[in-house]
Amino acid sequence: MPYFFGIGLHVIIAIFFAVHAMRNGQGIYWLFILFAFPMLGSIVYFFAIYLPSLRQSRGARVATQAITQFVDPNRALREARAAFDRAPTVQHRMRLGDALLAAGNAREALEHFQAAANGPFANDPALLLGLARSQFALSDYTAADATLANLFSVNPQARNQGEPALLYARTLAALGAPGTRAAFEQALTCASDVAPRCLFADWLAVQPDDADRQHAESLYAEIVQDARHWPRHAREHNREWLQRAQTALASGATRR
CATH class of the missing domain: 1.20.58 (Methane Monooxygenase Hydroxylase; Chain G, domain 1)
Structure with missing residues (x-):
């Protein structure tokens, strides 16, 4: 009886990993490995494919971020500020701005995004989005609207991206502007x-x-x-x- 139970358990595990392999575009050879080598194939698949995919999944990233935020809530900001102090590049400035926004310091974040916008990267989509987020957080909705208009001008695809689309809808709503309904409906089409x-x-x-x-x-x-x-x-x-x-x-x- 234990022998037959072992065979059944192997089949269940192998089927589980086989479904995972097919859904994630793994090679067909994995099916042969899983079913030709009892248990050994499943163990190999677990460490070679399944475990790394878990670490890269959205759920794993969210959980990791939540744990990090709980244990050391200022870590991201501290690291971003240290990186900027070592090398005050535009990229590091934008990273610091994002960290400041996440920490609730929109005023200082705005200063960094404005400084970054006064240079050759003024039309960088990520920079413009960070600037608009800072302006919105400070209730400067008119400025946020203008910045988003600039973003959509230099990067029309941003209208179909979740974060800028929703920020635009919220900005129009705060302004009581025409087009709010259409903006929210657009945000719904690209929501994650x-x-x-x-x-x-x-x-x-x-x-x-x-x-x-x-x-x-x-x-x-x-x-x-x-x-x-x-x-x-x-x-x-x-x-x-x-x-x-x-x-x-x-x-x-x-x-x-």
Whole structure:
């Protein structure tokens, strides 16, 4: 009986790794290795392919970042500042600006992005996005709008990228500008998480039209419903938006 159990366990493990190999475009030879060499093939695949893929996955990166932030919350900023002090290049300045933004110091971040923008890299898309993020964080929405317009001019593809698309929608919403609805709808098409859906619902919830408020309620409900099927890393990543959706539904924020 233990012998047959061992065979069954090997088959289950091999099938699991075989599915992983096919989904991730690994060579067909892995199927031969997995099933021709009991257990040994699975062990080799685990260390050669599966374990490295876990380390590179979004969930692993999110978990690693969360642990690092908890243990040493100032590490990224400290390292970025040290790198800039050693070599004050534009790249290091932008890295420091991003770290400052993440640490909640938008004022100093803005200074670094503005300094970087006064040079040959003035039209660098990453620099312009960092500058717009800093301006938005400081509630300078008019400046953020102008910077994003410049970004979309030099890099039209940015309109179809999640972060700049959502930032543009939020900027228009803060300005009460025409085109806010279309901007949020565009952000939804290139979203990698539920932030655009929740923020769009927040905007719809305060509109005077009953249809908009009903749409907001449906978006909040979708987030809560979808969250039941999220893997752990997705739930952690979207925790803020899930809580906002639950709170909005519980408080009846979409009804007046």
